[in-house]
Amino acid sequence: MSKEKVxxxxxGYDYKTEFWEKTDRAYEDQADRMAIRKLLPxxxxxxxxxxGGxxxxxxxxxxRARKVYIFDYSKTELDQAKEMYGDKIETRAGDIYKLPFKDNELDGLMxxxxxxxxxxxDKAIAELYRVLKPGGSAVIEVANKRTLPKMARFVTGRSKINPFDQSVANYKEISKxxxxxxxxxxxxxxxxxxxxKTEKILSVSNFRSRGLKKFLGTNNLVKMExxxxxxxxxxxxxxxxxxxxRKPEE
Ligand SMILES: C[S@@+](CC[C@H](N)C(=O)[O-])C[C@H]1O[C@@H](n2cnc3c(N)ncnc32)[C@H](O)[C@@H]1O
Incomplete structure (x- = not known):
């Protein structure tokens, strides 16, 4: 695994507990699930x-699938997955830039x-394309730089990162x-x-805001979402x- 890319x-990080269970992210979790249900074959x-963590x-x-792999480079995450889902899944470890799947092997991925x-x-997306068979589907979530709060921070001078240009924004030290x-x-x-070929696009976690969660409550935000x-x-x-x-049929 090439260190500079990971x-x-x-x-050693308990992502499940620290990121999802100890914090108020039920809305974001529901928003992800809602989108996946609409998009996955x-x-x-x-x-x-x-x-997949x-x-x-x-x-x-x-x-939805006969054979399910969870791929990740973190052993901590994969061990947790195995503990939770047992024989229902197969875990595979490695680096996303060199996926341990053959060309055209999968008919779906997320x-x-x-x-x-x-x-x-670009390299990671090319790898996803390689392992997907012609006609197969990929559901990919992307972290968007062009959000309303980021626009507001930029136009009021609180951030130098311009959400309107197409350069990649790096908000923290790469090594961290x-x-x-x-x-x-x-x-x-x-x-x-x-x-x-793009078949469908969804806008997700539209109301991600501490204030809205407090004011409207998770259930209402999920309905609006x-x-x-x-x-x-x-x-x-x-x-x-x-x-x-979709990867086009040959
Ligand atoms: C924020 S977590 C998301 C986990 C899961 N997809 C979810 O939504 O709950 C990001 C995951 O990507 C994995 N990851 C990051 N860079 C990777 C790479 N280069 N190769 C393989 N896995 C990677 C991490 O180990 C981690 O489990």
Whole structure:
């Protein structure tokens, strides 16, 4: 595994407890699940959750695929996944830039909350394309740099990162956390250069705000989110943008 490319090490980090259970992120979790249910094919033979961590989202795909892989480089995450799902999944460890799958091996894959760790998004997307068989589907979530709060911070001078240009935003030291955010157009160019056809786009976690959670409550935000994912997709202002992509038949 090339060290300079793996920018966030989840070994020894209890992502499940620290990030999801100790914090108020039920809305974000529901928003992810809602999008995945709308985008993933109903039936697949071989499916992989790329950077799947401990399998937070496994219940959204276990019933849809005959064979399920959870791929990640963190042993801590994969051991947790195995403990939770046993024989229902197979774990595979490695680096996203060199996926341990053959060309055209999978007929479905998903990659959620991983792009913000990737220094070379184009290379990772090309790898996803390689392992997917012609006609196969990829659901990819992208960390968006062009959100309303980031626009507000930029125009009021509180941030120097320009959300309107297409350069990749790196919000933290690469050696520490590697927190990349992307302009939707930049990502969409990569998808089409690699050869993917975009079938559907959703705007996700539209109401991610501590204030809104406090004021309206998670249940109301989840209801609003359901309608907003499709409605707001054309403007792509949300922190997460989901793409359903297809590798064309040969
Ligand atoms: C924020 S977590 C997301 C986990 C899961 N997809 C979810 O939504 O709950 C990011 C995951 O990506 C994995 N990851 C980051 N960079 C990677 C790389 N270069 N190769 C393989 N996995 C990577 C991390 O180990 C971690 O489990």
């Amino acid at each position: 920018v966030s090490d989840y070994n 109903k039936r697949m033979e071989k499916f992989a959750d790329i950077g 401990y399998g937070r989202l496994a219940n959204e795909y276990l019933k 990659m959620v909350r991983v792009t913000h760790h990737l220094e070379h998004l 956390d590697g927190f990349y955010n992307y302009h939707p157009k930049y990502v969409e160019n990569i998808f089409s250069k690699v050869g993917f 359901n309608g907003a994912q499709q409605l707001l997709a054309p403007i792509r202002f949300a922190p997460s943008i989901y793409y359903k992509l």
